Amino acid sequence: MRRLLYVSHPEVLVDPAVPVPRWGLSPVGAERARRFATATALLDDVGSVWSSAETKARETAALLVADPPMEIYVRGDLGELDRSATGYLPREEFERVADECFAAPEDSVRGWERAVDAQTRTVRAVHAVLTDPRAAHGDVLVVGHGGVGTLLFCRVAGLPIAREHDQPGSGGNVLTFDLHEDSRLVPTGGWVPFEHVS
Numbered sequence: 001m002r003r004l005l006y007v008s009h010p011e012v013l014v015d016p017a018v019p020v021p022r023w024g025l026s027p028v029g030a031e032r033a034r035r036f037a038t039a040t041a042l043l044d045d046v047g048s049v050w051s052s053a054e055t056k057a058r059e060t061a062a063l064l065v066a067d068p069p070m071e072i073y074v075r076g077d078l079g080e081l082d083r084s085a086t087g088y089l090p091r092e093e094f095e096r097v098a099d100e101c102f103a104a105p106e107d108s109v110r111g112w113e114r115a116v117d118a119q120t121r122t123v124r125a126v127h128a129v130l131t132d133p134r135a136a137h138g139d140v141l142v143v144g145h146g147g148v149g150t151l152l153f154c155r156v157a158g159l160p161i162a163r164e165h166d167q168p169g170s171g172g173n174v175l176t177f178d179l180h181e182d183s184r185l186v187p188t189g190g191w192v193p194f195e196h197v198s
Helices: 027-039 055-064 091-103 115-130 146-157
Strands: 003-008 046-052 072-075 139-144 173-179 185-187
Touching (some): 003 146, 072 115, 115 146
Parallel strands (some): 046 139
C-alpha cells in the first residue's frame, strides 16, 4: 500500500530579526536531516515530494531527496500556523501561547491563526496534493511543520485538537499514513523522531 509520509523540519536557526517563515535550518537540524535521509529505508519508495514554502521546510525537503535529487513541489498552504501577529517569541512564552492555541482551537490567541482554521487549511492542502496527478505514483512525501502536522493527525485520526498529540522535541519527526485508493488516510501511529525510524 502507498503511504503519505509527513515530515516536520528539524532544528532551526532562531533569529528574532528575521521573520519566522524565513528561518533556515541550524547545523544540527541540517545534519539530522542528512543522517535521516541516508539511514532510513522509509524514503525509498517516494514518488513525489511536496514542501511548505517556508525556508526551513524547503531546506529539509532538499536534504531528504538530495541523492538522487527529486523535484520538490512547493505549496504555500502547507505552511505552519500563522504566528505573524506576534512574530518571534522567547521559547517559554512561545510554549505558553502554543498551549493556549491548542486548548482553545476556535479562538485567535494573541492574533495567531486559529487552530481550527489552520487544520482546515492543512487538510485541504494535503487533499490537493494527494489528488494531484504528480502524486499518483509511489509514496507521497510532504515536508512541513509540527503544529499543522499535529492538526492534520488529529483530524485524520478523529481526535479532538489537543497538544498532547504534538511532536516531541524541536522537530525532525515523521507521521506515517496508509494511503487508500480513494485518497483516504489512515494513521499508523503518532510522531516518530528521525532517529527512531528504521
